[in-house]
Amino acid sequence: MLSYEDARALVFQKIKPLGKCTRPLNESQGVALSEDILAPHGIPSFDNSGVDGYAVQSQDIAQASAENSVLLENQGYIAAGDSVNQKMHSGQCMQIATGAPLPKGANSIVMKEDVEIEGSKIRFTQSIQEKENVRYLGEDIPKGDTIIKSGTVIGPAQIATLATFGFSQVPVHKVPKVSIVSTGSELIDIVGKPTDGQIRESNRFMLAGMVRQEYCKILKITMVPDLPEVLHEAFEEALKADVTLICGGMSIGEKDFAKHLLNELGVEEIFWKIKFKPGKPLFFGTRGKTIVFGLPGNPASSYVLFEEFVRPALRKMMGRKVLEESMVKATLEIPITKTYGRLHFMRGLLHEENGEFRVRPLKFQGSHSIGSLVSSNALIRVEANSPCIPAGNKVFVRPLRNEII
Numbered sequence: 006m007l008s009y010e011d012a013r014a015l016v017f018q019k020i021k022p023l024g025k026c027t028r029p030l031n032e033s034q035g036v037a038l039s040e041d042i043l044a045p046h047g048i049p050s051f052d053n054s055g056v057d058g059y060a061v062q063s064q065d066i067a068q069a070s071a072e073n074s075v076l077l078e079n080q081g082y083i084a085a086g087d088s089v090n091q092k093m094h095s096g097q098c099m100q101i102a103t104g105a106p107l108p109k110g111a112n113s114i115v116m117k118e119d120v121e122i123e124g125s126k127i128r129f130t131q132s133i134q135e136k137e138n139v140r141y142l143g144e145d146i147p148k149g150d151t152i153i154k155s156g157t158v159i160g161p162a163q164i165a166t167l168a169t170f171g172f173s174q175v176p177v178h179k180v181p182k183v184s185i186v187s188t189g190s191e192l193i194d195i196v197g198k199p200t201d202g203q204i205r206e207s208n209r210f211m212l213a214g215m216v217r218q219e220y221c222k223i224l225k226i227t228m229v230p231d232l233p234e235v236l237h238e239a240f241e242e243a244l245k246a247d248v249t250l251i252c253g254g255m256s257i258g259e260k261d262f263a264k265h266l267l268n269e270l271g272v273e274e275i276f277w278k279i280k281f282k283p284g285k286p287l288f289f290g291t292r293g294k295t296i297v298f299g300l301p302g303n304p305a306s307s308y309v310l311f312e313e314f315v316r317p318a319l320r321k322m323m324g325r326k327v328l329e330e331s332m333v334k335a336t337l338e339i340p341i342t343k344t345y346g347r348l349h350f351m352r353g354l355l356h357e358e359n360g361e362f363r364v365r366p367l368k369f370q371g372s373h374s375i376g377s378l379v380s381s382n383a384l385i386r387v388e389a390n391s392p393c394i395p396a397g398n399k400v401f402v403r404p405l406r407n408e409i410i
Contacts, residue, residue, distance in 0.1 A: 043151055255286045337385075
């Protein structure tokens with residue numbers, strides 16, 4: 006069996022980013038840029054006022070004080086959006102709004118609340134530094150700067166920046182189309198009432214939710230019984246996607262047909278089974294450009310394997326640079342007394358206290374445990390054949406996107 010690290014290396018080796026395309030800006034959130042974005046002009050795009058006040062030549066009021074005030078002639082008002090052509094001279098000032106263009110000749114803005122209005126003249130009672138309260142052309146982002154790097158996921162901040170520079174169409178990587186097949190004759194739909202031996206199927210909903218977190222497109226979601234002819238048809242349809250997730254039927258039971266059928270359908274097995282808990286019978290293969298993950302039917306196993314293998318794989322296909330949440334070091338609040346001969350990613354509860362991360366493993370770690378999914382927000386890495394890990398020790402933890410109140 007492969008180690009966790011070797012298995013992940015094979016996944017990342019096989020997966021390449023999908024092709025490039027453009028998307029309308031308002032449809033670009035959650036996808037990754039396919040090229041660096043350079044500033045076509047500076048921001049601000051013109052010198053403008055940072056406050057409501059009066060534009061002045063700072064030297065005119067360099068000696069101003071309460072005892073030695075200075076009167077300047079007001080030449081009018083400049084609103085945001087105005088175009089200013091007149092030049093302001095020494096002895097003059099102009100009222101100006103926040104964001105309005107700085108008139109020629111002015112080099113500073115005095116805030117409105119710091120002056121006194123006397124008819125057409127304005128009294129200044131304090132000095133001001135040159136360039137104060139002025140936003141200068143290109144001081145935020147100079148022209149030609151790389152403002153967003155290729156591989157960055159577009160979020161609200163990136164959308165605002167792209168809009169500011171006039172990018173109505175955005176160069177991005179394509180997102181994978183994903184099909185999900187959940188297998189098992191014991192499964193019934195969520196609206197059904199289970200009889201003895203039956204359970205409501207949840208894995209396809211869970212996996213679809215995790216796929217949607219990455220803004221990928223769901224091509225098809227199917228639940229099928231353990232009947233070879235039905236499975237064959239469902240798998241063939243699912244293999245039309247960029248990524249196919251098969252949940253269940255991956256072990257060696259009498260009704261575990263999935264691995265054999267995938268082989269019949271031309272899926273090349275890259276690996277099957279890894280030294281990992283939960284989720285030993287992970288399958289990874291390819292057919293043409295289609296990536297295939299075979300996940301165990303136990304929900305906790307599928308959940309953890311998705312986090313550690315499928316999610317980073319989807320992100321790499323999307324051209325993203327950050328493939329997963331970084332591990333953090335956390336203080337163990339209670340001892341871990343039971344370890345295994347395989348690397349174990351335990352579900353745990355992570356929180357921050359006095360500036361440090363602290364984590365508590367859940368008591369119940371069953372691979373079938375739905376309760377452990379809704380109660381955990383982290384995975385604790387426990388090495389194979391570890392001795393007991395006492396409380397107070399530092400452990401590596403992967404934070405999860407799961408809100409715990």
